[in-house]
Structures are given as structure tokens and as C-alpha cells.
Amino acid sequence: MFSMFGIPRLPPEDRQRWEIGEGGNKNLTIEKSWKELVPGHKMSREHGHQQEAMWELLTTEVIYVGKLKIMTDLLAAGLLNLQRVGLLTEVSAEALFGHVPNLIRAHRSFWEEVLQPTLEETRASGQPLDPVGLQNGFLTFGQRFQPYIHYCLKVKRTMAYARELQESNPLFQAFVQWCEKHKLSGRQMLGDLLIKPHQRVTKYPLLLQAVLKRSPKAQTQEALRAMIVAVDSFLHHINRQVRQGEEQDSLVAAAQRIGSYEVLESFSAEVERNLRPFSTLDLTSPMVGVAPDHTRQLLLEGLVRVKEGREGKLDAYLFLFSDVLVVTKPQRKADKAKVIRPPLMLEKLVCRHLRDPSSFLVINLTEFQCVSSAFIVHCPSSRERAHWMEKIQQAQATLQKLKAEEYVQQKRELLALYRDQDRDRESLDTRPSTPSGTRPSTPSPEGSQSSAESRTLEISAVIPHLVVTEDTDEDTHSVLDDTSDSGYGTLIPGSPKGPYSPLSRLRHKVIRRDPRLTFSSLDLRDVPLRPQPTDSQAPQRRSAPDLPVEGVQRGSSLPRGDPPTWSEEEDGTSGSGNVVMETLHRARLRSQLPSSPTHVDSAGESPWDSSGDEEAGSFSLEQSRAPSPRALQSRDPSPRTEDMLREIREDLASQRIEGAPEPRSSSPRKLTRMQLQRMRGHHIIRLDTPLSTS
Numbered sequence: 001m002f003s004m005f006g007i008p009r010l011p012p013e014d015r016q017r018w019e020i021g022e023g024g025n026k027n028l029t030i031e032k033s034w035k036e037l038v039p040g041h042k043m044s045r046e047h048g049h050q051q052e053a054m055w056e057l058l059t060t061e062v063i064y065v066g067k068l069k070i071m072t073d074l075l076a077a078g079l080l081n082l083q084r085v086g087l088l089t090e091v092s093a094e095a096l097f098g099h100v101p102n103l104i105r106a107h108r109s110f111w112e113e114v115l116q117p118t119l120e121e122t123r124a125s126g127q128p129l130d131p132v133g134l135q136n137g138f139l140t141f142g143q144r145f146q147p148y149i150h151y152c153l154k155v156k157r158t159m160a161y162a163r164e165l166q167e168s169n170p171l172f173q174a175f176v177q178w179c180e181k182h183k184l185s186g187r188q189m190l191g192d193l194l195i196k197p198h199q200r201v202t203k204y205p206l207l208l209q210a211v212l213k214r215s216p217k218a219q220t221q222e223a224l225r226a227m228i229v230a231v232d233s234f235l236h237h238i239n240r241q242v243r244q245g246e247e248q249d250s251l252v253a254a255a256q257r258i259g260s261y262e263v264l265e266s267f268s269a270e271v272e273r274n275l276r277p278f279s280t281l282d283l284t285s286p287m288v289g290v291a292p293d294h295t296r297q298l299l300l301e302g303l304v305r306v307k308e309g310r311e312g313k314l315d316a317y318l319f320l321f322s323d324v325l326v327v328t329k330p331q332r333k334a335d336k337a338k339v340i341r342p343p344l345m346l347e348k349l350v351c352r353h354l355r356d357p358s359s360f361l362v363i364n365l366t367e368f369q370c371v372s373s374a375f376i377v378h379c380p381s382s383r384e385r386a387h388w389m390e391k392i393q394q395a396q397a398t399l400q401k402l403k404a405e406e407y408v409q410q411k412r413e414l415l416a417l418y419r420d421q422d423r424d425r426e427s428l429d430t431r432p433s434t435p436s437g438t439r440p441s442t443p444s445p446e447g448s449q450s451s452a453e454s455r456t457l458e459i460s461a462v463i464p465h466l467v468v469t470e471d472t473d474e475d476t477h478s479v480l481d482d483t484s485d486s487g488y489g490t491l492i493p494g495s496p497k498g499p500y501s502p503l504s505r506l507r508h509k510v511i512r513r514d515p516r517l518t519f520s521s522l523d524l525r526d527v528p529l530r531p532q533p534t535d536s537q538a539p540q541r542r543s544a545p546d547l548p549v550e551g552v553q554r555g556s557s558l559p560r561g562d563p564p565t566w567s568e569e570e571d572g573t574s575g576s577g578n579v580v581m582e583t584l585h586r587a588r589l590r591s592q593l594p595s596s597p598t599h600v601d602s603a604g605e606s607p608w609d610s611s612g613d614e615e616a617g618s619f620s621l622e623q624s625r626a627p628s629p630r631a632l633q634s635r636d637p638s639p640r641t642e643d644m645l646r647e648i649r650e651d652l653a654s655q656r657i658e659g660a661p662e663p664r665s666s667s668p669r670k671l672t673r674m675q676l677q678r679m680r681g682h683h684i685i686r687l688d689t690p691l692s693t694s
Helices: 012-018 045-084 093-097 100-125 131-139 147-168 170-181 190-201 204-213 218-256 269-278 382-429 502-513 579-591 629-633 639-654 673-679
Strands: 258-261 298-307 314-321 324-329 337-339 349-353 359-365 371-378
Touching: 012 045, 045 093, 045 100, 045 170, 045 190, 045 204, 093 147, 100 131, 100 147, 131 204, 131 218, 147 170, 147 190, 147 218, 170 190, 204 218, 218 258, 218 298, 298 382, 314 382, 349 382, 359 382
Parallel strands: 258 337
Antiparallel strands: 298 314, 298 371, 314 324, 324 337, 349 359, 359 371
């Protein structure tokens, strides 16, 4: 029927899938000779040979694509039409010709984008064919012809399947004979057509070598060498894939010959049920520590006798793979071999000759290089023993080499990764950009602070309190510098500070002697220090100025009598002003300035330092007395006291502190023994709210 009426047209989806009649061959046309393109062009003999080699490359490409079309337009189309009427439905057209349409699309694209432009340029200009115009196309040879990888992996299986069908299926054999005699086939055999793609892809380097051999120009030679390298690289990749596929097929076939894994005897049904998930040996899994492109191979197998311990000799069948030795029990031909010993990894295996010329000792080591198990292998002859020993040693050497190569490769990749990370980090560090929404936390002149999101350190309230120290030989010569706090807490934040200042050293010593001297930040003792005279040599200190006392009369803010005053006979200084108001104003000024972190302890407090003067001598901690009950009772302010303090704070808030005179002296104030005794009196003020800078 096909001979009389031709092959019927297939549905559009089938024609598009199989490239049957799609696109046509109108672009795959070429002249009979290159001389028709360059009429009357005079060239040297060597140049003429170059044009002949270029013309062979073009003409063979057209012929090859035509042969691929025979497999789709004739064989695949005829088979699909027969299956539509119920014939040869058991034959898989996909298994026979499934990859051919992809090859046709790849070569058609290669012709239209690489070969045809060079041919059209020669047709238009009449100049000889230029091999340099093919360079860009051949440099991307691997990306263009990816379908060849899948086709070459399956070509042996495809040819075996076609051969089996012709031998076992008479109808298929008659169909193939009819196709081979058809005028469209050009008397091409089915086997020849199936092997053509493999032959064609391996012929490209030879065609380019012929052009290179006849090209005198250095630029042309350089371009052709680059094209040959690109094509050879792709062919090596195909060969590797094919080799791995064959090795994988061989491994699967060998693994199918090995059956159950019975290295332990089950004690009960429950034990056997728990051991069953771990009683499977998967030899097709990748080798540990080796690159993935290396597949486990079966190197040697044979029948031996094994003796372990004091037991008798046991018949065994050994399988030597690339990284493991498997001991099995031989079974009948129809049954699979049963694994009777745990797999022995070659990297942990040691073989030793014995006095028996046909025997050798196999020692299995643990990770600690000590013996795990051992047995004697008895071979049929001394020659067999030598063969087994040689194969095992070769396998161990090859495995060690592969693991070393993989280790070096992983180190190189890791080093490259670290370099990339360092490069990215350097690029980020050198980028002059500040993340939006963030602001550095720096103290402003007005004492304002940043928001909570931009703050990295929590600044606690710094409340001054009195610390009494005992002078020692170590401390007598230490004098506080201008940057240390004398009790006012009025240091400029930019003042130089250090962790080993005399104030810090004295404070830590006192705390070690008596930890009770550190008070809560909620307590503010009435330490009525007189403001010191202004020192023009200390511009970094900001002290509280003397305030007018018209708003608050002397003694009006104290619950019991007048506050203690300083006498000129006691301290050798003269001055005036309410001490309570001065102290409160100093605390208020401190709340407007950033605190100095040098004198801040873990509780957020800033200690005061005091030492004995020349007149009163040193004051020891043992001589200090606890506050009297009357003084403790005065710590609880009455409502009248709270009202007075509130009035004081309101008056202080209304006072003008700008332009007030500075203290007369910037040197630290020292307290005498009599001053300390007065401080233990009953005139102690406790603020209802803590002073804080946060």
C-alpha cells in the first residue's frame, strides 16, 4: 500500500515531534563545486587545496542531515502509520529513533548560523571560503551538540534492540527490508543509519585538521587550532560519559548477581525484624572519597576456599571491586550469591603471603589500625594466588590515587571559595555607604541622646556618693589629675581617661575592704562641698555656678534647724551660699552633660574620692561609726519635707544658670575629719526621685 500511494501524513503534533516535513530542506542546498562560487579567481595550488577541504566540510554536512531525515521521514513515519492501524504496536519507535529529531534540530541550527553565512558571503562576493568565519560557531560546539551525549550513551542499546527485533519479529524485518529498498533511503541499511551520528561527530576534528594542513596564514591556523581544541574537548566529554555509562551497566549487572546479605545469624524473629532494614548491600552507590565521575568496577572474581579461625575450609566466591572485596557463598546458576562476610574496604585491607604457595592471609583493620577480622584464602594454584595479590594491590594503589586527587580538588575549590568571600568582604568594606535608618550615638552639646535603636551601650544614672579611704604608703604620693571627678560629676566627655587612674585604684581598694561603702544610686547624701575658685588653666571642667538665694531662705528647706555651715577656721577658705542649693544645681548640671564612663561601676555609680589632709591625718575605716538611729530615721522624709524639696526644685528650674561664675579652684576638694563627723549628723536629705541622664 505504501509503495502504491506513499506514506500517509501524520497528525501535526507527530510531524512536529519527529521533524517530519518540518522546515523542509530548501536551505540545505549547495553547488556541485566551490569553483562555481569563485569563477576566474586565480589562487595558488595550496590555496586551492584549502578550498577543497572547506568544501568537503560543507557538502558532508548537507549529506549527513539528509541521512538523518531518512530515519524520521521514512522509517519513523512508516512505523507510526503501521501502529495507527494496529500493526507493530510492540515496537517502540521512541527507543529506535527518539533522539534523532534533536540531532536534526541541532544540525539545522548549526547550518543556518555558522556554515550558511560563510557560504552566502562567498556567493555574494566571489571571494574564496574563509575558515576564520567558522570560528565562533565551532568554539560553541559543545553547547550546540548536547543531544549527541544522550544519543551516544544509548547507541549500543539501540542497535542491540533493532537487531533483536529483526531476529525475533518477521513483520518488523519485512518492514525494514521495504524501507531499505525505498528510493528515499538511498539503499542505506538500518544499522548503518543508526551508527551515522556517532561517526559524524567524531569526523569533525579530521575535517578541520585537513583545512589546517592546507592553510598558510598564521591567523587562519590559530583560529583552526582553537576550533579543533573545542571539538576535541567535547568529544572527550562524550567518551567519559559513554565510559561511565558502560561501567555503570557492568556494575548493575554484577550487583544483580549478588543476592541476600546474611552476615549475622538472627537470634529470634524480633531480632531478625530489626536487622532486616540494614541487611542490604548496595554496590551501585558512589564510592566514598572519590570524585563522582568514577564508577565502581568489577576487577576480578573467582572461586576460592576460605578458612577463618579454627573452623574448617569453606567454599567461597570472591568479588573484587574498585574499593571493596565481597565474600559470598557460591550458589547454583539460577540463584544469586549470598554475602556471608561484611564487605571489606580495600583501604583497610592488608594481604600477606603464607608459606603455602597457593594461600594468602587477608587482614581487615579498624579505624585505629588494629585487627578487626582475618581469614586465609586458598586459591586453586600459586598462579591464581599471585593474580589475586597483584589485582588487590593495584586496586589499592588506584583507590589511594583517586582519593588523593579528590582531596586536592576539594582543597582547591575551598580555597577558591574563601578567596571569593574575601573579595566580596573587601568590596563591602571599601564601599562608602551608610545603612539608612541608622545614626551614630554621639553626645550632643545639649546633652541629648540618640534613640534606643542606635544605642549600643546603656548609660546608667551616675549619682555621686562619698567614699572614705585610708591613706597608705602607696596612696600618699598619688594625686588626682584634672580629668578625675572630685565629686561634682562635671567632667567633659572628651577629657582623657584611663582604666588605671588613681581614683579607680583607690575606689576598688576601699570596696575590697568594706563593700558596704557602695550605696544605691537612689541615695544622695548631703555632701556640701564648697565651689572652688575658677582655674583658667583647666578649661575642660564645667562646674555648677553659685546661684542666688533670694528664692529660698537659709534653713527653710531642712526639717530640723539650719544646715551646717563651713567655718573659715576649719578649712581655711571663705565663701557664702546655700550648700543644698549648690549640690542640687550641680546634680542638675550633671543631668545635662554626658556621663564619663571612666568612673562608672557595674551599678552605674560614680564614687567620690577623699583622703586625709595634713592637719587631720588619715581617717581609717575602723574608726568610722555607723549612722545613729536618729540619722536613719531622718532618711524617711515627711510630707512637709517633700513639699520643701518640691519648692526647691521649682525654684532651681526657674533660675538662670548661663553666664554664672565658675568655681574658684579646679583642684579636688579634700575632707577633714571634723567635716566627716558633721556629715554624720541629722541633716541628711533624700531625694524622692533619682537623678538620671538617661
